[in-house]
Every structure is written in C-alpha cells, then in structure tokens.
Amino acid sequence: MRVVFMGTPDFAVPTLKKLAASFEVALVLTRPDAVRGRGRRLEPSPVKAAALELGLPVMEAKRMTPEVLDALRAAGADVFCVAAYGCILPDEVLTMVPAGCVNVHASLLPRWRGAAPIQRCILAGDATAGVSIMRIGHGVDTGAYCAQASCPVPGKTADELTADLARLGADLLAETLPSIVDGTAVWTEQDEALVTHAAKIEKSELWLDPRTTAGENVRRALASSDAAPARCRVAGRAVRVLRAVPVPA
Structure with missing residues (x-):
C-alpha cells in the first residue's frame, strides 16, 4: 500500500513513524521551516525532521500550489493520510486518490471539532478524550469516522494528553487503514445534535x-x-x- 502523509507538529510524528513501519510512504508533505522555540531560530517541523531521519521524501508546502499537486499525483498513492497538517485541502486533493483523504483527529467526534480539541477537553473537565479516524470533507472536522479510541484525561497536562493521543491515533490509523483502502471500513456519520466546537485558545x-x-x-x-x-x-x-x-x- 502506497501512502502520502501530511502533518506538521509533534502530534503527527508517531503516526508518520507507524505508517513508515507498516506501509510504503511515497511522500511526506509538511509546513515549511519556521521560527520555533525559545531560541527563535528557523527550524524544521517535527514531521520534517522525523521524515528525514527515516529517509523519506519530503516536500514543504503551506498551500496547494500546482507544483504540490503535481507531486501528489506523481506519488501514485492509494490513500492520503493527514494528522495536524495545518492546510486546507481543496476538492482536487480530496478526490485525487482511490481511498481519499483520512485524518487523525484528536477528539471523540462529534465532540470538539476544531483547532484546540485537547485543551478544550481539559478546560471543560472531560473525563475521557480520544482520537477519531475520519474522512476529510468540506466542513471543519465534519466528516464521517470509521474508528475511535479513548483514554482518561484527569490530571494530565496538555503535553501529556497530546502524547497519549498521538500514540493512540498512530496505532488506530495503522490498524484501520487496510480496511479503508479495500472499502470494507464501516463509516459513521456524526450526530449534529452532539457537536461541540474547539475554538483556538x-x-x-x-x-x-x-x-x-x-x-x-x-x-x-x-x-x-x-x-x-x-x-x-x-x-x-x-x-x-x-x-x-x-x-x-
């Protein structure tokens, strides 16, 4: 199975490593080098650093230019996998490969759609957090999901909970990806009556x-x-x- 992976922060790194261990990662797409950390130096994204360490081809992009679209087509992937990439994907990308685009989202959808699901669940006092493997569509985290996994929240910092959910998401995507690609995955539409929104903090x-x-x-x-x-x-x-x-x- 050939996969294109799109991701940027630390949360996405376990998913990239899990995919690279289980499938053929044809291309990694990540946001460009940026000023990060206390030293205020220009540094690669965590995903770029991990991809280079794994010897995977990497392309930096903050938007879907014609050059990026050509690279995605040339990858010949069966599926596009996304984890916190940070870029809106146009229709052309969503329909470019047979199995479409699937995303590792850090919440138990339909709870906490949006930019800050981990911090929002902590602030709200949720007892449980989780990850969802979902289709990417036109709305913000509105797509159907085919798998979810959960973990307890109380007492964890945002960094600790992010690390837990990153590992959960990596394992869950690797486990469910074959059924997504062969068309046997069962998808659940989100109940709009249960939606909560995770606005940026x-x-x-x-x-x-x-x-x-x-x-x-x-x-x-x-x-x-x-x-x-x-x-x-x-x-x-x-x-x-x-x-x-x-x-x-």
Whole structure:
C-alpha cells in the first residue's frame, strides 16, 4: 500500500513513524521551516525532521500550489493520510486518490471539532478524550469516522494528553487503514445534535481567577502551553503558572 502523509507538529510524528513501519510512504508533505522555540531560530517541523531521519521524501508546502499537486499525483498513492497538517485541502486533493483523504483527529467526534480539541477537553473537565479516524470533507472536522479510541484525561497536562493521543491515533490509523483502502471500513456519520466546537485558545482564557473554583484554575494550568500559558498576578507582576494543585478544604 502506497501512502502520502501530511502533518506538521509533534502530534503527527508517531503516526508518520507507524505508517513508515507498516506501509510504503511515497511522500511526506509538511509546513515549511519556521521560527520555533525559545531560541527563535528557523527550524524544521517535527514531521520534517522525523521524515528525514527515516529517509523519506519530503516536500514543504503551506498551500496547494500546482507544483504540490503535481507531486501528489506523481506519488501514485492509494490513500492520503493527514494528522495536524495545518492546510486546507481543496476538492482536487480530496478526490485525487482511490481511498481519499483520512485524518487523525484528536477528539471523540462529534465532540470538539476544531483547532484546540485537547485543551478544550481539559478546560471543560472531560473525563475521557480520544482520537477519531475520519474522512476529510468540506466542513471543519465534519466528516464521517470509521474508528475511535479513548483514554482518561484527569490530571494530565496538555503535553501529556497530546502524547497519549498521538500514540493512540498512530496505532488506530495503522490498524484501520487496510480496511479503508479495500472499502470494507464501516463509516459513521456524526450526530449534529452532539457537536461541540474547539475554538483556538485565547491567552485571556488561561488567567487564573480567584473568583472561580480551584478545579477550574487547576484545569487552566493543565491546559497551558507555550503558545497560551496559564498566568496569574503576584505582587503586581504577571507570572506563568506551571502547575496548580487543589488544596483540601
């Protein structure tokens, strides 16, 4: 089975490695090198670094140019696999290969469609998170899914939960991909009545607030990230909160 993989951040790396171990990865598509981390240096995406380590052909793209479309056609893939790529795929890509485009989404759809499903499930106090193997369509995470897997949430930071879900998603995609390609996978349409949306986290949402409960403030610290850190004000100065623990009454 020939696969084209599209992904960018750390979340996508386990899926790429699992696919490379089980199938023929004809091409890896990822976002271009960008300024990352505290050093503010131009660095490759985690997926690009992993692909080069695995000896896989890599192409960088932030949009579907004619050159990228030509490369996708030339790959001769049976299926396109996506995990947090960060680029909208046009109809031409969605219908280019026999088995279409499938995505590893970090939620138990239809709960938490959108950009920040992991942080949203932590902030909401969900007991369970998960991954869904879904078809990519025109809406944001609106496609049918053929498989899901779950794990517990309480007490995990966003980074810890992301790592758990990345491993779950990698295993689940590798397990279900043969049935997707041969057409035997069973697809479930999402129930629109159960949809919740995972909008991008705003920094203001993660300010600790003494007027709310200890539990809410703990979840804000757990959902924290470098892009949107949990913060509070101490002696008139803003400080980042790395961990928070509720004190027994």
